[in-house]
Amino acid sequence: MRRNFGSLPLHVCFVLAVSFLAAGTATAQRDWQPVSPQELSMKTSAVEPGADAEILNWDVRIDDSGAERMVRENYVRVKIFTEKGQEKYSKVDIPYRKGTKIRNIRARVIKPDGTITELEKSDVFDQEIVRADKIKVRAKSFAVPGIEPGVVVEYRFQEEIAGASANNMRMEFQQDVPVKRKSYFFKPYADARVLTFNMPDKGFEKDKGGFYRATMENVKSVKIEPQMPPIDEIQSWLLVYYASRQIKDSGDFWSRYGGYIVAEYDVKKTLKPGKDITLKAQELIAGVTDPMEQMRRLFDFCKAEIKNLDYDTALTEEEKDDLKPSKSPLDTLRKKQGTTADINELFGSLAAATGLETRYAFSGDRSEKFFSIRAAHQSFIHFAGIAVKINNRWTYFSPGDYFVPFGMLDWREQDTTALLLGWKDYITVETPLSGPAASKATRRGNFKLSEDGTLEGDVEIAYTGHLSTRHKVDNYRETENKREEILKELVKANLSTAEISDISILNLNDPEKPFTYKYKIKVPGYATKVGRRMLFQPGVFERGSSPVFSSETRNYQVFFHYPWSHDDEIRIALPAGFDLDGAERPSPVKDAANVGSLDITMGFDGASRTLIYNRKFHFGGGGNTLFTVQVYPALKGMFDRFHEVDSHQLAIATK
């Protein structure tokens, strides 16, 4: 029986994650390919000058034509330029499990002068990496002999994996070093389809011996930049899967897959609830006619009255494993507990019982990929929540995501394509993106500035929307001590000398109310004294922050997860004997499209001798959270300006 490739239990996956799969082997019959004088004499990468190494050629040959096994061969040739490249390619690990045979491991190093050092068979070690109950993972490992900058390194090996299949196999072309050429040779078992991402659509072309070949050349390395899209949106890769010839196009695929989901989830039963669910719905919405308010009642019931097992910190893993899964929304209702999916289904059933059109929402996940309906593969969507048509508009609910507020989806499921499934059909929609006001940090500071420059006072910060969800998720499983540590680290990241005390964290477990921090803070040396003057930054909450973008250049689009906003009010009582000296308000920052803005207003209460500083900021207006490389200079300029304005200093002086 063929199993999907790579289905290892989670606790052994780390072994695979750290292994280097040396790529590109010829078959046992083939010898080493000749190395050209240019390759030997290269001093820097032709694809990306300055790189630590360059993969000159990488052939991956996958023969999936056998019924009982898959054979994969790798042959890689790498040119090493620096010590970092030497370090990276100095060791090769090939993990494998029972049923896999690793054969024909060979490696050699060719110096610029043509001298060749071959790997000795006795220098290949085979050891057991992990053994747990019935699972054993072994690895064949070797160190590359004589590796140093300037050499060409070649590896090859063959894996024969019993019961494996290339169905749903990812084939990646991009690495963390540039690639001159990489080819996948694929011999399928059945009718196969290909989806390509960030590469030419042509995918595979027919090659010899029943193989198909996909090649990319001159592929630059993947880099890490701040605020970049998910890696699958950047790197070049393709997905191979087996599918019936009967599937005509992506629309047809989703229809069929929709049918599968309907059966698997028993959608009809959920959206055509029986007597018990209907009675419950009626009980919950009694006296309420507004449909949104009705949904609020159902939503609150699902959150408050149905224990969410996925968020239950009291359950051990063993206890969770022992729980019987819910068989239906009615089962969830009766047990008064369920998983995230169970609770969403219960909500869907209750909502349908009110007579409103209700559907299952299956969406993409923006933290992994920007889903497009043309990417016809089930791995790109998941059950996100329930869509209810209210006043002719689809509104989305996910009570099973415990910390996501009413009427919102988690940020990963916003602003993406979704399939809304009924039990007869589906429709395609774009889920809405919540605006900056929905995810707001309201920050209040009441401080006193001392003559020695110390700032101390009280702080209260309340988060809503996605900001709130993020803090709750980060904190709910932690001990009280750990939560305080998290807050202190957040504050001290910007104000390293801050002393924080009297910490309160409010509404942590309340999914609807804003997550709120309250604490006392003391910052010695906040203001600096120069002669008779004292200089300080009134924007306390932004003091010490770093610019978002420091590099002049950009490789990839800029991606912000969601729009957000700040509303700050800071009061600073000045020390006795000091007055404002030339206090000026910084100019506001705003763009024509209102994507982002920052406005500072200041006032002075003479009676209490208190500076009042108001800061209003937003970013992501108009749903703009993804920006092209071309606009990066302007975007960086805007964020630099935000930072300058926030870093604005005031002077006070003795009379």
Add this chain to the structure above:
Amino acid sequence: MKQRMFLIFAMCFLAAVPALGQKAPAWLTGAASRAVPAYDKDVPAVVLFRETHNKLEANGKLITTEKFAIKILNADGKDHAVARAFYLVSAEKVRNIEAWAIRPGGSIKDYDKKSVVDIISDRNDVYNEYRIKIIDGSSDMDAGAVFGYTVETESTPLFYQDVHLFQTGLPVLNSRYVLELPQGWAATSKMFNSSPLAPRTSGSSYTWELADLRPVKSEPLSPSIVNLVPRLAVNYGPEGASTAAHKTFNDWLDVSRWASTLYEPQVIITPELTAKARELTAGAKTELEKIRAIGFYVQNLQYISIDIGVAHGNGYKPRRSDLVFNRGYGDCKDKANLMRAMLKVFDIEAYPIAIYSGDPSYVRTEWASPQQFNHCIIAVRVSKDTDAPTVMEHATLGRLLIFDATDPYTPVGDLPDYLQGSHGLIIAGESGGIAKMPMTPPEADVLDRELEVTLSPTGDLAGTIRERANGQTSTAFRSEARRLSAADYRRMIEGWLTRGSTGARLVEFTSADRHADAAYDLDVEFAAPRYGQLMQNRLLIFKPVVVGRRQSLSLTEQTRSNPIELESLWMRESAKITLPAGFAIDEMPDPIDFESEFGAYRSSYEVKENKLHFTRSFRIKRSLVGPEKYNDVRGFFKKILDAEQSSVVLIRK
């Protein structure tokens, strides 16, 4: 009906009691019932009981039984509920590993064989004989639960010596080490990091025991945990016997003799190795240049660790130099040995040094044992003509240049700071012994920074930064440059600039790695728009410290439990800032000159010909400061931080 009633009754009974047959041993249930003192809320768990019982049998096998019981105080402690049994796959075996969880309600979970996961201990090695059997109970834990385990292993000791830590950071109510020897055997011991502790004896059985050990906090700049917790070192052997055939050592000379038997045969000089040594030194005119050339070659060979035959002493024995040369890789002792062989081509004598890498004060000279070391470097005998900061005088071996052939970034003439001042064993047969490694003088480790910049009337700043680093500071810069790709290195410099000034732009930079001179240069040209802030078109405010230290230090907590380890640092900076026309100095920070036992900070400001000349220097002395002086240390660094934030105020004329 009766049957139904019985079933109902049976189900209730089953629900009320723990699963039948789930029992924990008496020692664990006894430990679990102990009252636990109150600890700070950041203490996640408390070790109720731990015991290591070593029994040396007449056939030479050592049977080690460990018992461990821990109580989880809060959810942060769950991860401590793990049983581990370390063993060498080639020569040791785990006879038994068992674990139990006692839940707050009293029910007991007994972890069966299926719960055991056996893993390799270090995945980074190409091959490693060390393995660990694990039972992970963390997912079953909650506050108030107790986790306990027993591990029994069988081994053949390489030495009749042992080292034992009574705790590893968590508080411990009771910690015990037992050594049971055959008749006619005896043991002696030393205690470190604690007052002396005499064992309870009963015939040839010895028990050392400590109780109520307080938690050791994890704090920045602390000594390593092994230098904070009570550490026991034990020697044992047949009474009256001297060194029991290399299994125990009276003194460091003994250890040198023993280690020499492992190292000497591994120095193999082949024609190919000789040819390579000559090729490397073809242009070398002096002894030091030869050593540098060979040192550079060896330190840049790939570090690869392959541990085979460790139980038989191969962990202390390098591979043959010809093999390492042919393979082109090796571990620390392989590299030191290869370097010895290559130097020998020129009749330059060298000796391996066993040393501890990670904490210069770890090795205790009172206890002669190879077990105190985890690294190998080299001592090269040099003539009077060779001078370098890492040359030391040895009473019998003469002038020795100390070098770490494993560190690819520290050149000959310098030594990694974590080895300086450390005690190492020079392996030189009858002439070997323990010696203190040299410490480079402060002037061998300095960062000089010069800025020449111009400030415009609108606050724009532009100019150059020139950094010259030597010693370990240059090593840090060198490793940074080599570990990052060229693009990432540039981004790092951009980030460095923008941390000092938003919107700063890197115009150009060049770097020069003068490895042989233990130096690294960086020249940067930059522009920082609106660096200075113009206030009401009248005042112009800017900070003379344009770029801070790349790694700033802040001791942020109010209190301190552990000593503070400070590393040496010396930075000198001078900035010439051309002031904008039409502006004059209105306010300037006062010069600073403060000194403490930890270091000194000085700054001065002077205006000459419309240029502000700003200089500053700060030095930190390498020291271990007691926690009672924490506020002084904190205050010292706070002053430096404040000084870096100081501003100059210009006023329009």
